[in-house]
Amino acid sequence: MARPTGVLVDAYSTGNFLPAAFDRLGVDVVHLRSTPELMPSMLPPARASYRDFLVYDTEESTVQELSKLSPRFVVAGQEPGVPLADRLSEALRLRTNGSAKSAARRDKHEMIETVRAAGLATADQVLTSDAETALRWATERGHWPCVAKPISSASTDGVFVCRDQDDLRHAFDSIIGSADIFDIVNQQVLVQSYLDGTEYIVDTVSADGHAYVCGVWRYDKRLLPNGKPIYNRDILVDADDPVHGPLIAYTREVLDALGVHNGPAHSEVIVGPDGPVVVEVGARLNGNMHPAFHDLCLGHDQAALTALAYVDTERFLSAYGDRVCQRRQPALVFNTPTELCGQVVSVDEDVVQRIRQLPSVVDLTVKRKPGDLIVPTRDLLTSPIRVFLTAPDEEALERDYQLIDGMRESVYGVRS
Known part of the structure; x- marks a missing residue:
């Protein structure tokens, strides 16, 4: 008897963890690419993980082709696939977030306007x-510093904190006409009031509007030599932390406002003096999702939970619906910065092995190879190494983090 089938749209990056998660529940997946060619800036979907590999043509022809498969679901594997997955799941009458608010789940300007219309706290924008229009806005409203960014990118791509008029003009020069991480040319810039406070990640998986909070992480930021802050560590927050209650309650309201009723979401929220304020929400898996790592520190992972929500919704709702995870042990993800600049000529495998052998290290990703260019870190995309660490106690975790911080610039040999 043939196994049931589902469809993943644009399963780049951590979307690669979804096929195995569905396979464990007895479901095959077909990949649907929304663009004629693969997007070059992200880890591509692995063809061997799929029963078939399809390319979107027209709405009508794609619906007809997918109907022949009698799919159980159509799910976005990464942000570019969100609008198409919404439309197709709706057309095929499957579990869906619907297309009415698809734009608000991708366009960051519309996202904030939609959240504000629901009566929730947001940035001004x-x-x-x-x-010059942006300069007048920032000056007249007293929004210095302010934040400038593309309307539909990710991984802090093209995000600028602007402290004066020169900074804002430089941000416009850098963003307008450039292609974002999803290969979309930026024709406008979103400028927002600067949110002062501590930034958190709230990862969720939902089914029929019942969201399970499967991880809360606090961003630890580091100042670069040029004064720009970058994301340095994602630190797993314990459920006993006082921030948990108001942060999660606010995030649930944001998900409702954006119509994220099914599937995974990765929400970024700043908690300041006046409470939580959303930065943005991606209706997809966390980009730092790593099943083995998350299983150790949380007891589950977002990909497996997503598969369960679509394949066995009753079991998901019974075990997880409307609940909040408990941290099993301290954990962090270290996106290492670098000041190296030039062509990578070697990777020191001895240093890599020394890092791997540290007691708290679960895994690490060396993102550059000989022949690649490496540049001083300015965002998450230019961080050259990612390390996943978890340990029974905070001291052990901090000790290994400090050791890695001392070794990170020795991993790559670079010719300037």
């Missing part, structure tokens, strides 16, 4: 292609 303006969307424009004209730097």
Whole structure:
């Protein structure tokens, strides 16, 4: 008897963990690419993980082709696939977030406007292609510093904290006309009031509007030599932390406002003096999701939970619906910065092995290989190494983090 089938749209990056999660529940998956060619800036989907590999043509022809498979679900594997997955799941009458608010789940300007319309706290903002309009807005409203960024990118790609007019003009010069991480050319810039406070990640998986909070992480940021803050560590927050209650309650309201009723979500929220304020929400898996690592520190992973929510919804709702995870042990993800600049000529495997052998290290990703260019870190995309660490106590975790921080610049040999 043939196994049931589901469809994953644009399963780049951590979307690669979804096929195995569905396979364990007895479901095959077909991959649907929303673009004629693969997006070059992200880890591509692994063809061997899929029963078939399809490319979107027209809405009508794609619906007809997928109907022949009698799919159990259509799920976005990464952010570019969100609008198409919404439309197709709706057209095929499957579990869906619907297409009515698809734009609000991808366009960061519309996202914030939708959350504000629901009566929730948000940043002030303006969307424009004209730097002078943005300068007047920031000056008249007293929004210095402010934040400038593309409207639909990710991984802090193209995000600038602007402290004066020169900074904001530079941000416009850098963003307008450039391609974002999803290969979309930026024609406008979103400028927002700067949110002062501590930034958190709230990862969820939902079924029929019942969200399970499967991880809360606090961003630890580091100042670069140029004064720009970058994301340094994601630190797993214990459920006993006082921030948990208001942060999670607010995030649930944001998910409702954006119509994220099914599937995974990765929400970034800043908690300041006046409470939580959303930065943005991605209706997809956390980009730092790692099943073996998350199983150790949380007892589950977002990909497996997503598969369960779609394949055995009753079991998901019974075990997880509307609940909040408990941390099993301290954990962090270290996205290492670098000041190296040039062509990578070697990777010191002895240093890599020394890092791997540290007691708290679960895994690490060496992102550059000989022949690649390496540049001083300015965002998550230019961080050259990612390390997953978890240990029974905070002291052991901090000790290994400090050791890695001392070794990180020795991993790559670089010719300038």
